[in-house]
Amino acid sequence: xxxxxxxxxxxxxxxxxxxxxxxxxxxxxxxxxxxxxxxxxxxxxxxxxxxxxxxxxxxxxxxxxxxxxxxxxxxxxxxxxxxxxxxxxxxxxxxxxxxxxxxxxxxxxxxxxxxxxxxxxxxxxxxxxxxxxxxxxxxxxxxxxxxxxxxxxxxxxxxxxxxxxxxxxxxxxxxxxxxxxxxxxxxxxxxxxxxxxxxxxxxxxxxxxxxxxxxxxxxxxxxxxxxxxxxxxxxxxxxxxxxxxxxxxxxxxxxxxxxxxxxxxxxxxxxxxxxxxxxxxxxxxxxxxxxxxxxxxxxxxxxxxxxxxxxxxxxxxxxxxxxxxxxxxxxxxxxxxxxxxxxxxxx
Numbered sequence: 642x643x644x645x646x647x648x649x650x651x652x653x654x655x656x657x658x659x660x661x662x663x664x665x666x667x668x669x670x671x672x673x674x675x676x677x678x679x680x681x682x683x684x685x686x687x688x689x690x691x692x693x694x695x696x697x698x699x700x701x702x703x704x705x706x707x708x709x710x711x712x713x714x715x716x717x718x719x720x721x722x723x724x725x726x727x728x729x730x731x732x733x734x735x736x737x738x739x740x741x742x743x744x745x746x747x748x749x750x751x752x753x754x755x756x757x758x759x760x761x762x763x764x765x766x767x768x769x770x771x772x773x774x775x776x777x778x779x780x781x782x783x784x785x786x787x788x789x790x791x792x793x794x795x796x797x798x799x800x801x802x803x804x805x806x807x808x809x810x811x812x813x814x815x816x817x818x819x820x821x822x823x824x825x826x827x828x829x830x831x832x833x834x835x836x837x838x839x840x841x842x843x844x845x846x847x848x849x850x851x852x853x854x855x856x857x858x859x860x861x862x863x864x865x866x867x868x869x870x871x872x873x874x875x876x877x878x879x880x881x882x883x884x885x886x887x888x889x890x891x892x893x894x895x896x897x898x899x900x901x902x903x904x905x906x907x908x909x910x911x912x913x914x915x916x917x918x919x920x921x922x923x924x925x926x927x928x929x930x931x932x933x934x935x936x937x938x939x940x941x942x943x944x945x946x947x948x949x950x951x952x953x954x955x956x957x958x959x960x961x962x963x964x965x966x967x968x969x970x971x972x973x974x975x976x977x978x979x980x981x982x983x984x985x986x987x988x
Contacts, residue, residue: 662691664698671737673700683737702737706798709748713806714756720767725806726759730786731799739794747793751786755800758785768807775802 665688666672672684675697691698709732713725730751734740744750762781763771771778779800787797807815 658693659690662693662696664689664691669704671702671704671734672698673702673737673741675699680738680742700737700741702734702740704734704737706731706733709751710803711752711755713804714759716760716763718763718768718771719765722768722807722811724763724768724771724808725804726763727803727806728755728759728782729801729803730755730797731801732790733796733798734794735796736794739792741794743793747790747795750793751790751795751797754786754789755782758782768811772805775805778802 664672664684666684666686668686670686672689674681674684674691676692676695680699681696709730711728711730713727715723716726717723732751740747759778759782762778766774766778779802782800783797786800790797
C-alpha cells in the first residue's frame with residue numbers, strides 16, 4: 642500500500658516538473674538558455690521544454706524595434722555656444738546572445754555612446770551650421786552608433802535630433818536676425834513687384850504706341866490710295882473728255898474761243914500777273930475783236946491818269962498865336978522828313 646502511494650506521488654511530481662518546465666516564447670521575443678552556467682541556445686517564438694535544475698532562462702530579449710528617448714545633452718559648438726540637444730535613437734536587437742553577453746547594460750551604454758558621439762559631431766560645427774544640418778548630423782550619428790553597437794547585438798536603424806535649444810540671449814539675437822531677414826525679403830519682393838509692374842506698364846505703352854503707329858500707317862495708306870484713285874479717275878475723266886472732243890470734230894475757232902474763256906477766268910480777281918498767249922493777236926483778229934482789246938484802228942485812246950497833288954500835312958501845333966520859334970522848328974522838322982522820304986525812295 643505504501644509503495645503504491647509513493648509511486649503516485651512520484652508520478653505527480655514528474656508531471657508537475659514537466660508542466661512547470663514547458664516554456665512558450667511569444668512572437669518577436671527570444672530566450673537565452675544556459676545549461677549548467679554555460680550558454681546553451683536561444684529559443685525563438687514557439688513551444689520549448691526546459692530540463693529542470695539544469696537549464697536556465699538567462700534573458701528574455703525583445704526583438705521589436707525600440708525607441709530610446711534620451712534626455713537633452715549639453716553640447717558646445719565650434720563657436721563656443723552651449724546648446725542642449727535632445728536626440729531619439731531607433732534600435733533593434735538582431736543577436737540575443739551578443740545582447741546578453743556583449744555588454745552589461747546595452748541601453749545605458751547606447752545612451753552614453755550617443756551623448757559622446759553628439760558632442761564630437763556638433764563640436765566641429767558652428768551654431769548656424771548645426772541648426773541647418775540636422776540631416777547630416779543624423780546620418781553621421783547613425784553610422785557611428787551602428788558600427789559601435791554591432792558587438793552588442795544591436796542594430797541602430799535611425800537617429801533623429803528632436804530639439805536644439807540655444808541660450809535665451811542667442812535666441813533673441815536669432816529672432817532679430819530672422820526679423821531682419823524677413824524684412825529684407827519683403828523689401829526685395831516689393832521691389833521686384835514694382836519692377837514687374839513698371840516693365841508691364843512700359844510694355845503696354847509700347848504696344849499701344851505700335852498699334853497707334855500701325856493704325857496711322859493704315860489710315861495714311863488708305864488716304865493715299867483714295868487720293869491716287871481719285872487722281873486716276875480725274876485723269877480718266879479728262880482723257881474721256883478729250884476723246885469725246887476729238888470724236889466730235891470741233892473746229893479751230895471753237896477751241897480758240899475756249900482758250901479766251903480760260904484767259905478771262907485767269908484774269909478774274911486780284912491777280913498781279915496776266916498770262917497772254919503768243920498768238921493772241923491772230924486769235925483776236927480772227928474773232929473781230931482786235932481793235933477793242935489792243936487799241937488798234939478806231940479804238941478810243943485812253944487818257945493818261947492825272948497824278949494826285951501831294952497834300953502837305955498840317956501841323957496841329959501851329960496856329961495864329963504861336964511864336965516865330967515854333968514856326969521855324971516845325972519847318973525844320975518838315976524838311977527833315979522830306980529828306981528822309983527822298984532817301985527811302987527806290988532807285
